[in-house]
Amino acid sequence: MSRFVDRVVLHATAGAGGNGCASVHREKFKPLGGPDGGNGGRGGSVVLVVDPGVHTLLDYHHRPHATARSGTQGQGSFKNGANAPDLELRVPDGTVILDPDGEIVADLVGPGTRFVAAEGGRGGLGNAALASTARKAPGFALLGEPGEEVSFTLELRSLADVGLVGFPSAGKSSLVAALSAARPKIADYPFTTLVPQLGVVSAGDATFTVADVPGLIPGAADGRGLGLEFLRHIERCSVLVHVVDCATFETERDPVSDIEALEAELAHYADQLGTSALGERLDQRPRMIALNKIDVPDAADLVEMVRADLAERFGWPIFAISTASRTGLRELSFAMAERVAAARAAQPDAEPTRTVIRPRAVDDSGFTIEPDTGLDGGFVVRGERPERWIRQTNFENDEAVGYLADRLARLGVEEALAKAGAVPGCPVTIGDMTFDWEPSTPAGVAALLTGRGTDVRLENTERVGASERKQARAARRAHLSDAELAAGARYASDHEIER
Structure with missing residues (x-):
C-alpha cells in the first residue's frame, strides 16, 4: 500500500574534493623537467530540485541519508582529476526546508527550483599550480576539501488556492x-x-x-x-x-x-x-x-x-x-x-532572481583571533581562509607545512598574533589543528629555498655547517709553525700527484 509522507529528516553529505598531485616531469635526457602534477576534481554537491511529478517525501523516509560522489585525484602530465556530478534529489512542489533549530532555510516553489543542501569540497591544487619563483619544483600538493555534512527537515506544504x-x-x-x-x-x-x-x-x-x-x-x-x-x-x-x-x-x-x-x-x-x-x-x-x-x-x-x-x-x-x-x-x-x-x-508580480554581490569590507582581514579558554595562554584563529588552508595541508610533508606558514604570514596572522600577546611556543588553534606557534618569515618575504619535500625552518639537526668547519680549521692552523705548515702542504701535494 502506498504511503503519503510529508515530513522527513534528510542527512546530506557532499563529496570530497580530490587531492592534488605532486609530480615532476621525467623524460629521456630531461631528468628534471619541472612540476607537472594536476589538480584534484571537485566533489559533488547534494541539490534539491522541485519535480512536478513527485507528490510525497516517501523516498527520503526510507532512505534518509544522501551521499554525493567525491572528485578524483589529480595525476602527472598536468592531468586534472574529474569533477564528481551533483546528486540531485527530487522533491514535491511546496517543500519547505528547515534547519535543526526549526528556522526556514528555503521554500521551494515552482518546477525546477533548486537548492544546494550540501556544497561539494574543492579539489586540491597540484604542484604545477603551486610553482613560483621561490618554489620552482614544489614537492607537495594540496589536499582536497571534505564535503559539507548537514541535516535538514523537509516539510511538504500543499499548494492549493x-x-x-x-x-x-x-x-x-x-x-x-x-x-x-x-x-x-x-x-x-x-x-x-x-x-x-x-x-x-x-x-x-x-x-x-x-x-x-x-x-x-x-x-x-x-x-x-x-x-x-x-x-x-x-x-x-x-x-x-x-x-x-x-x-x-x-x-x-x-x-x-x-x-x-x-x-x-x-x-x-x-x-x-x-x-x-x-x-x-x-x-x-x-x-x-x-x-x-x-x-x-x-x-x-x-x-x-x-x-x-x-x-x-x-x-x-x-x-x-x-x-x-x-x-x-x-x-x-x-x-x-x-x-x-x-x-x-x-499578489505582487514575481520579480526575476537578481545576482547579489557582497564585496568584503576594506578593513576586513578575513580572520579573527580570540583567547583560547581551554588552553592557558593559547589563541584561536577563526576565518574561512585559514581554516580551509588547514584542511588542505598535508602535515606529514614539511614543505607543505612551510607553505602553510607562508600563507598565514602573508595573510597577517602572525602579525595579529604578536599584537594579541602571543609568545613563541604558545598553543594556537586553527580549525581542528593545534600547534605551538613559532614565528617564521615576515609577511611578504619569499620562502627560503630548500630541498623538495623539506623546509629549513622545520629542520632540527646538530650537524656542523661549512662556515663553522672553516673557522675551526683556521683556529687550528693559527697554532702551527711555518715548518709544520710547509710540511703539511708537501704532504697534500704528494697525495694529489698519486691520485
Whole structure:
C-alpha cells in the first residue's frame, strides 16, 4: 500500500574534493623537467530540485541519508582529476526546508527550483599550480576539501488556492469529489481522510485547486488529533471555506459553535506561524461558509434557522449545498473562483532572481583571533581562509607545512598574533589543528629555498655547517709553525700527484 509522507529528516553529505598531485616531469635526457602534477576534481554537491511529478517525501523516509560522489585525484602530465556530478534529489512542489533549530532555510516553489543542501569540497591544487619563483619544483600538493555534512527537515506544504476546513465527517472529501476529478476516500466514520487530497476545479474560464485535508478538532493547534498534519497544508491557501455538517447527530454541536471552534484553532496556529509568504495571517484570509447536507430535511430546516445568525456573527458569504444532490455547488464554485482571482490579483508580480554581490569590507582581514579558554595562554584563529588552508595541508610533508606558514604570514596572522600577546611556543588553534606557534618569515618575504619535500625552518639537526668547519680549521692552523705548515702542504701535494 502506498504511503503519503510529508515530513522527513534528510542527512546530506557532499563529496570530497580530490587531492592534488605532486609530480615532476621525467623524460629521456630531461631528468628534471619541472612540476607537472594536476589538480584534484571537485566533489559533488547534494541539490534539491522541485519535480512536478513527485507528490510525497516517501523516498527520503526510507532512505534518509544522501551521499554525493567525491572528485578524483589529480595525476602527472598536468592531468586534472574529474569533477564528481551533483546528486540531485527530487522533491514535491511546496517543500519547505528547515534547519535543526526549526528556522526556514528555503521554500521551494515552482518546477525546477533548486537548492544546494550540501556544497561539494574543492579539489586540491597540484604542484604545477603551486610553482613560483621561490618554489620552482614544489614537492607537495594540496589536499582536497571534505564535503559539507548537514541535516535538514523537509516539510511538504500543499499548494492549493482554496482550503476546506471542518470537523471530521463534515463532507469535505465529498465536496472535492463533486467539484473535481479527484477521488479521495469517502466513508461514514471520522478521520477518513488521513492525507491531503488536491482537486482541480473549473468554474467558467477560471481554474483553481482545492485542498481536502484531515478533519479538525478542538486542540489541533496543540497537536490533538491529526493536529499540525492538518494545519500545515492550508498555510498557502488564499481562500478558506468552512464546511459545516448540518445533519450531525451530536446534539451539543451547531453550525455557529463549530465555526467558532475552527476559528479559535486557526487563530492559535496563526499566532505560532506569524505572517506567511502570502502577506497576511492565516486567520485573516478571505473565508466562506458552506452549509452541507441540505438534502436531509432536518439539515435544510437548520440552515434556515442559523443563516441569519451566521451572517450577523461572521459576515462571510454563506452557501447551502449538498454534495449528494449537487445542490448549490455551481454557485459555490463560481464564488470560490471570484475570491481566488481577487487574491491572485492582490499578489505582487514575481520579480526575476537578481545576482547579489557582497564585496568584503576594506578593513576586513578575513580572520579573527580570540583567547583560547581551554588552553592557558593559547589563541584561536577563526576565518574561512585559514581554516580551509588547514584542511588542505598535508602535515606529514614539511614543505607543505612551510607553505602553510607562508600563507598565514602573508595573510597577517602572525602579525595579529604578536599584537594579541602571543609568545613563541604558545598553543594556537586553527580549525581542528593545534600547534605551538613559532614565528617564521615576515609577511611578504619569499620562502627560503630548500630541498623538495623539506623546509629549513622545520629542520632540527646538530650537524656542523661549512662556515663553522672553516673557522675551526683556521683556529687550528693559527697554532702551527711555518715548518709544520710547509710540511703539511708537501704532504697534500704528494697525495694529489698519486691520485
